[in-house]
Amino acid sequence: MRPAEERRRGSHVRDRPRNTLSHRFQRRYPLGMSKPRPIPVWPYQRSGYLKRGRTVADLARKCGIDAGNLQSTVAAFNEHARRGEDPDFHRGETPFNRGSGDPDNPFPNPSLAPLARGPFYAVKVVPGSFGTFAGVVTRASARVLNDADVPIPGLYAVGSDQASVMGGHYPAGGINIGPAMTFGYIAAEHATQSRHAGQPVV
Numbered sequence: 001m002r003p004a005e006e007r008r009r010g011s012h013v014r015d016r017p018r019n020t021l022s023h024r025f026q027r028r029y030p031l032g033m034s035k036p037r038p039i040p041v042w043p044y045q046r047s048g049y050l051k052r053g054r055t056v057a058d059l060a061r062k063c064g065i066d067a068g069n070l071q072s073t074v075a076a077f078n079e080h081a082r083r084g085e086d087p088d089f090h091r092g093e094t095p096f097n098r099g100s101g102d103p104d105n106p107f108p109n110p111s112l113a114p115l116a117r118g119p120f121y122a123v124k125v126v127p128g129s130f131g132t133f134a135g136v137v138t139r140a141s142a143r144v145l146n147d148a149d150v151p152i153p154g155l156y157a158v159g160s161d162q163a164s165v166m167g168g169h170y171p172a173g174g175i176n177i178g179p180a181m182t183f184g185y186i187a188a189e190h191a192t193q194s195r196h197a198g199q200p201v202v
């Protein structure tokens with residue numbers, strides 16, 4: 001079911017946290033813990049990580065979700081995927097998305113292909129924390145600023161604690177750890193230089 005329709009019909013809590021994929025996808029691409037060929041698929045099924053159904057309706061029954069909703073969601077997804085569009089989640093619209101897609105995909109968008117042939121699989125999606133862009137504001141030296149934009153003596157912030165230099169955007173992989181390491185280095189250098197110069201670390 002599509003997000004707007006989900007909200008209207010109030011079924012999103014039950015139906016949403018699943019990713020659905022075809023056998024071809026599962027054998028070709030990684031998804032979460034499940035790995036493609038030559039890693040066998042059966043351990044993921046046996047552990048319950050992947051649910052498998054011969055048809056979309058069969059898969060819905062195995063997941064305990066509404067079969068009609070899943071069938072219409074897959075049908076709509078397929079129709080858009082053939083045209084290279086994803087109006088719900090906008091996959092393949094950024095250069096990073098497209099770079100992470102499959103250049104050999106015969107459909108117009110390297111990040112999308114229809115789920116055409118069974119068997120089909122579903123994986124449960126559980127929310128987690130990847131990182132944050134909303135830490136405390138610092139100077140370029142990683143010194144934390146107070147309300148008056150003045151550095152607080154001896155206080156530095158990097159990583160998730162530092163407001164991201166990406167300004168709330170995710171242009172590409174590595175944008176969390178890269179700045180965390182860089183500003184960690186800058187903060188340590190600033191602190192040691194201030195100490196060697198006999199100055200308070202500000």
Ligand SMILES: Cc1cc2nc3c(=O)[nH]c(=O)nc-3n(C[C@H](O)[C@H](O)[C@H](O)COP(=O)(O)OP(=O)(O)OC[C@H]3O[C@@H](n4cnc5c(N)ncnc54)[C@H](O)[C@@H]3O)c2cc1C
Pocket residue numbers: 129130131132158159160161173174175176177178180
């Ligand atoms: C699944 C996943 C994949 C990711 N992939 C990437 C990626 O490919 N590229 C990328 O750039 N970023 C990635 N990230 C994001 C990146 O890992 C984080 O943004 C980054 O690790 C944050 O660094 P940090 O030092 O601020 O925090 P953390 O790495 O979380 O370090 C905080 C440390 O503090 C410790 N700690 C917590 N409380 C206390 C306490 N009270 N006393 C002592 N120690 C404490 C914790 O144990 C931890 O070791 C990924 C994140 C996740 C979850």
